[in-house]
Amino acid sequence: xxxxxxxxxxxxxxxxxxxxxxxxxxxxxxxxxxxxxxxxxxxxxxxxxxxxxxxxxxxxxxxxxxxxxxxxxxxxxxxxxxxxxxxxxxxxxxxxxxxxxxxxxxxxxxxxxxxxxxxxxxxxxxxxxxxxxxxxxxxxxxxxxxxxxxxxxxxxxxxxxxxxxxxxxxxxxxxxxxxxxxxxxxxxxxxxxxxxxxxxxxxxxxxxxxxxxxxxxxxxxxxxxxxxxxxxxxxxxxxxxxxxxxxxx
Amino acid sequence: xxxxxxxxxxxxxxxxxxxxxxxxxxxxxxxxxxxxxxxxxxxxxxxxxxxxxxxxxxxxxxxxxxxxxxxxxxxxxxxxxxxxxxxxxxxxxxxxxxxxxxxxxxxxxxxxxxxxxxxxxxxxxxxxxxxxxxxxxxxxxxxxxxxxxxxxxxxxxxxxxxxxxxxxxxxxxxxxxxxxxxxxxxxxxxxxxxxxxxxxxxxxxxxxxxxxxxxxxxxxxxxxxx
Amino acid sequence: xxxxxxxxxxxxxxxxxxxxxxxxxxxxxxxxxxxxxxxxxxxxxxxxxxxxxxxxxxxxxxxxxxxxxxxxxxxxxxxxxxxxxxxxxxxxxxxxxxxxxxxxxxxxxxxxxxxxxxxxxxxxxxxxxxxxxxxxxxxxxxxxxxxxxxxxxxxxxxxxxxxxxxxxxxxxxxxxxxxxxxxxxxxxxxxxxxxxxxxxxxxxxxxxxxxxxxxxxxxxxxxxxxxxxxxxxxxxxxxxxxxxxxxxxxxxxxxxxxxxxxxxxxxxxxxxxxxxxxxxxxxxxxxxxxxxxxxxxxxxxxxxxxxxxxxxxxxxxxxxxxxxxxxxxxxxxxxxxxxxxxxxxxxxxxxxxxxxxxxxxxxxx
Numbered sequence: 001x002x003x004x005x006x007x008x009x010x011x012x013x014x015x016x017x018x019x020x021x022x023x024x025x026x027x028x029x030x031x032x033x034x035x036x037x038x039x040x041x042x043x044x045x046x047x048x049x050x051x052x053x054x055x056x057x058x059x060x061x062x063x064x065x066x067x068x069x070x071x072x073x074x075x076x077x078x079x080x081x082x083x084x085x086x087x088x089x090x091x092x093x094x095x096x097x098x099x100x101x102x103x104x105x106x107x108x109x110x111x112x113x114x115x116x117x118x119x120x121x122x123x124x125x126x127x128x129x130x131x132x133x134x135x136x137x138x139x140x141x142x143x144x145x146x147x148x149x150x151x152x153x154x155x156x157x158x159x160x161x162x163x164x165x166x167x168x169x170x171x172x173x174x175x176x177x178x179x180x181x182x183x184x185x186x187x188x189x190x191x192x193x194x195x196x197x198x199x200x201x202x203x204x205x206x207x208x209x210x211x212x213x214x215x216x217x218x219x220x221x222x223x224x225x226x227x228x229x230x231x232x233x234x235x236x237x238x239x240x241x242x243x244x245x246x247x248x249x
Numbered sequence: 250x251x252x253x254x255x256x257x258x259x260x261x262x263x264x265x266x267x268x269x270x271x272x273x274x275x276x277x278x279x280x281x282x283x284x285x286x287x288x289x290x291x292x293x294x295x296x297x298x299x300x301x302x303x304x305x306x307x308x309x310x311x312x313x314x315x316x317x318x319x320x321x322x323x324x325x326x327x328x329x330x331x332x333x334x335x336x337x338x339x340x341x342x343x344x345x346x347x348x349x350x351x352x353x354x355x356x357x358x359x360x361x362x363x364x365x366x367x368x369x370x371x372x373x374x375x376x377x378x379x380x381x382x383x384x385x386x387x388x389x390x391x392x393x394x395x396x397x398x399x400x401x402x403x404x405x406x407x408x409x410x411x412x413x414x415x416x417x418x419x420x421x422x423x424x425x426x427x428x429x430x431x432x433x434x435x436x437x438x439x440x441x442x443x444x445x446x447x448x449x450x451x452x453x454x455x456x457x458x459x460x461x462x463x464x465x466x467x468x469x470x471x472x473x474x475x
Numbered sequence: 476x477x478x479x480x481x482x483x484x485x486x487x488x489x490x491x492x493x494x495x496x497x498x499x500x501x502x503x504x505x506x507x508x509x510x511x512x513x514x515x516x517x518x519x520x521x522x523x524x525x526x527x528x529x530x531x532x533x534x535x536x537x538x539x540x541x542x543x544x545x546x547x548x549x550x551x552x553x554x555x556x557x558x559x560x561x562x563x564x565x566x567x568x569x570x571x572x573x574x575x576x577x578x579x580x581x582x583x584x585x586x587x588x589x590x591x592x593x594x595x596x597x598x599x600x601x602x603x604x605x606x607x608x609x610x611x612x613x614x615x616x617x618x619x620x621x622x623x624x625x626x627x628x629x630x631x632x633x634x635x636x637x638x639x640x641x642x643x644x645x646x647x648x649x650x651x652x653x654x655x656x657x658x659x660x661x662x663x664x665x666x667x668x669x670x671x672x673x674x675x676x677x678x679x680x681x682x683x684x685x686x687x688x689x690x691x692x693x694x695x696x697x698x699x700x701x702x703x704x705x706x707x708x709x710x711x712x713x714x715x716x717x718x719x720x721x722x723x724x725x726x727x728x729x730x731x732x733x734x735x736x737x738x739x740x741x742x743x744x745x746x747x748x749x750x751x752x753x754x755x756x757x758x759x760x761x762x763x764x765x766x767x768x769x770x771x772x773x774x775x776x777x778x779x780x781x782x783x784x785x786x787x788x789x790x791x792x793x794x795x796x797x798x799x800x801x802x803x804x805x806x807x808x809x810x811x812x813x814x815x816x817x818x819x820x821x822x823x824x825x826x827x828x829x830x831x832x833x834x835x836x837x838x839x840x
Contacts, residue, residue, distance in 0.1 A: 136439035161339045161421025175320040177338040376556035377563035378583035392573045
């Protein structure tokens, strides 16, 4: 066989591999990094499909999707972005669902600093209270709702420091630069308990639910593996993992 | 008025930050650049590399380390606390410190180039005319390196104005204290307030253009030494 | 700054070693007049000058200028360049480009205490003919003008020693001739000892009173100008440039033939008409290659300048084909470079009287 022919044949043999139904390309909001790893591993073992994940901030992933990124499934950190994609006709109709509900927690890196009722907020005996930017991050918005409910918005305003996203809000507290802050439970929670410091798990009634929605994008419409992954996410094994990381579903 | 009170506060804050940072950098950067330009020490390489680090590091890396070291458990934080100054993150002073590190190469490198371009000869001439080292520096080096100082000031100022990652990492987005124009633009964009974003962002583009225009115009004159 | 060393002398000892170059000099120079540091490029003359200035730091060093000790490595003494009362003229004038000629001159002057100023502003400015240049920036001056400002700038610091590093080397012939008269006036009018680095025999012959010949970082010879240049062991280092310098006096002009007669101890020469008035002193140079020898006075020759002389010694020249002959022309030393073959045919030996035919003289003025 002529070497060129041999090369072309090899190329042809390779081609289908990248497009086989066995692969699914998933865009995942960065705050869901750890759970998706665990879920994907279990899913691959069970179904033989392969999950290729791209991690990033929700806004960034949205821009990439709008500009032709090859994602088939999208796990957002909010519910607004998937709804927007739906209205823009970028998703498989009817595929949008809530895969996790984020929980807000008032947390400090120092043990014993935050009491279980959140009285520490009323005492106002701290220098900095960290929250995510309420204009752009769902957890930040939820935090301002809690402060409003407690009637403390005015009191703590001078002490508020904002992270650009919830990761940064956590960083401010974790490094001790802010004594306490509203962060995602998933950031300080593993296997049913708070991993360190002290925390007040804010009652659900004090803020609008922080829904994290997922969708099958149009690129994944004909990929059985995409549907299989979504089905798996809705199933009991995934639910266990999600709950273990401090989300409700 | 297309700009809100917050926007204007952000602009004023940014200008204050950039001015103070540039001033400090000229004071700190001049001896560093002089040393780098003249030394034959083996430390020249490492020191030059450290100064240049912000050119290649993502600002978030620098910001993260500043956050940790200036925090209550970090060495700088412990030091500032022992002086009764508290900690630097979320303060204007903290932003200044961060900006000084972040914009350092933009001031030091033009100065170093200017000092190196002067060469040995004018300094020797000055010495044979009875000028001591300090005298020589002020009467010969400074005037001859003037274009370098202009470039360094413009770049240091402009780069601080355009700084984003470090401010985001250590600022805490406090209006009037640490919320600079670049962060404000980011907020507007993230919140999809495109009209306000455009006013500020467009302003930045125009500002940057004129800064660079001034820079390139000032480079037309370069006195030679002969 | 007091020392027991004799005043009126410059003692300089420097030893330094760089990769591929070594300087090892021990000089005793007169504390007045112009001393030329002479040699090919790479001979170490500029390095030596820079050591004297304190711009280069030799490992082993000792320097005294007219009784003032500036440097002594044994005693750990090193007076930094800016505390040495010296003037330095660089090869390129190296004026400060951001200052006018006037401000350049003032730069050094202002840094010398008024009580120590011994050189008069007007005198120097006039001496170097730069009155009309004072308000100009260096960039607008010609090379020669810049160099004159540079020299004036150095002089205005009232130096106890003036160091000149090939001040004419960067200039073309026209500019050189423009500056040389100023340097001669300098020598005559200001009582400042000068160390003058040069690789040009003509410049040295014209300006120097004392010569130090350097080769590969070492002193090959030092002494008075005439004696040193006429030494037989040195011309090998000089090659084609071997020759002597003669101090003469303008005797008279012959306007019919447009000639000038110059006299000196032991003879006279005729040269093309000179502008100098009779009685004025004039140096000229006679290259060894321009001197031929004859046992009898040549008749019917076009060569005008014939001097009776006596052979003093013979030595190898720069090529195996030639020999150098040292002559005594009635008190004036001469060198002749002739072929070995001619020397044998003439039977040259010390003491032999003969005629030196001078084909050309180079007038230095």
